[in-house]
Amino acid sequence: MTRGRLPCYFRAAMSEPSSDPNPSTRGQHWLVEYLGCDRKVLDDRQELVSLLWRAAEAAGAKVVAEAIQPFSPHGMSAVLLIEESHFSLHTWPEAGYAAADFYTCGDCQPERAHAVLLAGVGAARSELIVIERGLGGGGPSLAVGEPRRG
Amino acid sequence: MTRGRLPCYFRAAMSEPSSDPNPSTRGQHWLVEYLGCDRKVLDDRQELVSLLWRAAEAAGAKVVAEAIQPFSPHGMSAVLLIEESHFSLHTWPEAGYAAADFYTCGDCQPERAHAVLLAGVGAARSELIVIERGLGGGGPSLAVGEPRRG
Numbered sequence: 001m002t003r004g005r006l007p008c009y010f011r012a013a014m015s016e017p018s019s020d021p022n023p024s025t026r027g028q029h030w031l032v033e034y035l036g037c038d039r040k041v042l043d044d045r046q047e048l049v050s051l052l053w054r055a056a057e058a059a060g061a062k063v064v065a066e067a068i069q070p071f072s073p074h075g076m077s078a079v080l081l082i083e084e085s086h087f088s089l090h091t092w093p094e095a096g097y098a099a100a101d102f103y104t105c106g107d108c109q110p111e112r113a114h115a116v117l118l119a120g121v122g123a124a125r126s127e128l129i130v131i132e133r134g135l136g137g138g139g140p141s142l143a144v145g146e147p148r149r150g
Numbered sequence: 151m152t153r154g155r156l157p158c159y160f161r162a163a164m165s166e167p168s169s170d171p172n173p174s175t176r177g178q179h180w181l182v183e184y185l186g187c188d189r190k191v192l193d194d195r196q197e198l199v200s201l202l203w204r205a206a207e208a209a210g211a212k213v214v215a216e217a218i219q220p221f222s223p224h225g226m227s228a229v230l231l232i233e234e235s236h237f238s239l240h241t242w243p244e245a246g247y248a249a250a251d252f253y254t255c256g257d258c259q260p261e262r263a264h265a266v267l268l269a270g271v272g273a274a275r276s277e278l279i280v281i282e283r284g285l286g287g288g289g290p291s292l293a294v295g296e297p298r299r300g
Contacts, residue, residue, distance in 0.1 A: 025242045027249070029181060031281060033291040067217040069231045077236065079229045081219045085240050086229055088253075092175045097285055099177070101251070103238075127291045131181060131279065135247055140299065141183040141277045147292050 025134035027085055027105035032114055034098040036124025042093035045070055051120040052080055052089055055113035061087070061104060084108050089117070098123075105134070126150060175284035177235055177255035182264055184248040186274025192243035195220055201270040202230055202239055205263035211237070211254060234258050239267070248273075255284070276300060 041047055049068060056063050061082040068078045079088045085103040092098070098121055102110040110130075118126055127150075132143040191197055199218060206213050211232040218228045229238045235253040242248070248271055252260040260280075268276055277300075282293040 025245050025247050025249075029251075031179060031283065031292065033283060035285070035291060064219045064227075065217040067215040067229060067231050069214045071233075077214075077231050079217060079231060079236055079238070081217050081227050081229060083221075085249075086227065086238055088229070088236055088238075090235050090253075095175050095285055097175050097291075099175075099235075099253075099283055101179075101253075103240075103249075103251075129281065129292055129294060133181065133183060133249055135185070135245055140297065141185060141247075142181065142279055142297050144279060144294060144297060147290065147294060149290065 025105070026132070026136050027103060027134050028108075028110055029085075029131045029133055030100075030102040030110045030114060030128055031131070032100045032102070032117070032126055032128040034100065034117065034121050034123040034126050035096065037091075037096045037098055038122035039093045039096050041121050042091040042096070042098055043074055043076070045076055047120075048076055048089060048091065049078055051117060052078055052087055054120070055102070055116040056080055056082055056087055058116045059102065059104065059108045059110055059113040061108050061113075082108075087113065091121075175255070176282070176286050177253060177284050178258075178260055179235075179281045179283055180250075180252040180260045180264060180278055181281070182250045182252070182267070182276055182278040184250065184267065184271050184273040184276050185246065187241075187246045187248055188272035189243045189246050191271050192241040192246070192248055193224055193226070195226055197270075198226055198239060198241065199228055201267060202228055202237055204270070205252070205266040206230055206232055206237055208262040208266045209252065209254065209258045209260055211258050211263075232258075237263065241271075 065081040074093045102113045129147045130145040215231040224243045279297045280295040
């Protein structure tokens with residue numbers, strides 16, 4: 001099993017020489033809050049897992065493993081391990097709230113995963129932050145973007 | 151199965167009345183970069199999974215599910231679903247680098263999980279950021295702390 005359709009370290013080796021000694025570890029970690037969601041959907045295990053898989057497909061990620069845990073009386077936690085890192089989703093149906101993260105390396109498009117989830121859980125609004133992480137360029141390993149609300 | 155030793159929403163209901171309408175969704179999400187790690191450890195599936203479980207125990211979290219994926223030729227991804235959300239670890243042994251997140255609600259102590267991982271992977275240094283997330287207080291759902299390096 002490799003990371004990405006081409007493993008990230010092979011992707012790095014095949015690309016043009018760069019001053020970045022470890023481009024393969026670079027990734028984007030999106031933390032997203034979904035607010036005012038459809039409470040029924042947030043408690044529907046089958047629908048939520050299906051949504052996460054569709055989000056992964058939309059982002060161009062390849063799922064390699066999953067873990068799912070329903071809670072009593074409400075809610076669910078689910079994680080997909082993808083070749084490019086992971087997607088997670090935790091739901092609180094009683095509050096109409098869900099917390100997701102999309103952590104990808106390589107050429108994935110986490111914004112597409114976000115669009116699938118936003119529509120799928122029927123969120124009235126969302127908040128998100130994108131964190132760039134991984135080695136490269138001699139700078140810090142974590143770079144934090146501005147929170148976005150909408 | 152519940153979230154936390156007491157489910158978070160029961161914890162909220164049992165505590166003193168508060169102006170916070172949804173304290174149960176509040177959590178801390180730690181994103182941690184481990185740099186200059188012991189490369190042998192980062193490729194040792196058994197040791198890494200054991201480390202994650204010890205980290206969860208140290209933090210006071212209860213593991214309810216796990217997903218693990220080794221990569222070829224190097225590295226591993228692992229996620230523990232805990233009653234309080236999730237812990238994840240992705241390793242790049244060839245770069246001496248590992249990326250972790252500790253997302254907990256309730257009374258967990260993610261700083262203890264970080265201490266276990268920091269020592270366990272033999273990191274020369276780490277970078278981390280703590281993001282407070284969840285509903286409460288009428289403010290934004292995401293609050294981003296200052297990155298810490300050490």
